Amino acid sequence: MIHRNAPLTPTGRLRLARCVVDEGWPLRRAAERFQVSHTTAARWAGRYELHGPAGMKDRSSRPHHQPRRTSAAVEDQVVRMRRDHRIGPLRLAVRAGVAASTAHRILQRHGMPPLASCDRATGEPVRRYERARPGELV
Template sequence: MSHRNAPLTPTGRLRLARCVVDDGWPVRRAAERFQVSHTTAARWAGRYRQAGPEGMHDRSSRPHHQPRRSPATVEEHVVRLRHEHRIGPVRLAARCGIAPSTAHRILVRHNLPALATLDRATGEPVRRYERARPGELVHIDVKKLGRIPDGGGHKVLGRAAGRKNRTGTGLAYLHTALDDHSRLAYTEDLPDEKAATCAAFLTRATAWFAAHGISVERVLTDNAWAYTKNTWRDTCRNLGIQPRWTRPWRPQTNGKVERFHRTLLEEWAYIRPYTSDRERQAAFPDWLDWYNYHRPHTGIDGHTPASRVTNLPGQHT
């Protein structure tokens, strides 16, 4: 069916055409029987005479001749610049002397995907993956976040006063463990990212996932100093977990937890001005509960992370 209000499917068109061509019905009688206009009935009968049953399908609306289409040399230039410099339609248009909409149509015509779907380093489409079950792989990373001094930072006091008030506030180290399949997340605010701190976090995160019915099998981290020491390896071995590491200079491999940290900053850390670090930390448990149990996640078709864990939504109150 062409669209939701189309009166005839290809099968209905074939029936109408056979009534007119094979059975000899008048076109007007067939139009009344199938509740379409006289013109529509005549069109499908004519196509049936010309092409038989295959003519009952929709035809492309693209014109046979496009005299104003961009010359082949221009299209080749656009495609070459896209491959060489990985730039979008606006910049391509400026270089080639065409409209941005024309550059966009050329990219679509040559099946070149949007830049957002490409790997920045290689220009190849990003290969996305997802583990088949919860616990098969857990991503771990640390996000550093400036602490808010009592009285507020620059968002509350302004730039000048905020700069004076921030002296000695230090950094918050947000350690996060995120399940690859469900996107269920566990985060702690810790004072540093030393090897012993990271190992202790892994122990607590593993226990938290176990309490939610998830047995951690593998952990994926970057190549930070703390994750390459024997403390980390020994902790993984004691917990029965296989440690994995990303390729150097390839943060995309651990992209799920990187994306979670971006969401965390946008929806919790920077969502409103806070007057102290204690106020911001007090708001975090509610936000994490919202993320795990109530927030639709676009990476898993709008479901919540908890909905992908066996019976977890029923355990939540």
């Protein structure tokens, strides 16, 4: 998705890159014409040279890999302990040997609600509703 203040759309990026790469414009002149910095113009021209028109699309800023991500075995252990013992992230962190924030993120990632919003007996999320007056559904 294009940022609302972005100076170039994918079409504008393609026009800028074609001016620099195909037509041989100086980088600074093209940057001035399209009202972007010369480093931005160089970035789009480089992507055009490498990938062609397909390189003008927005890219995700998400990392390609996370070398320090919590292992799947530890995540499974945290989720299993949560289901079996119904304990919060602080106690889970101590038992699993991870930080409390990590335990909390694991629970969120797996869609497990906070203990306060769960039924004590079953562990299922409590679904409440409110009506304007008593007996409204009858």
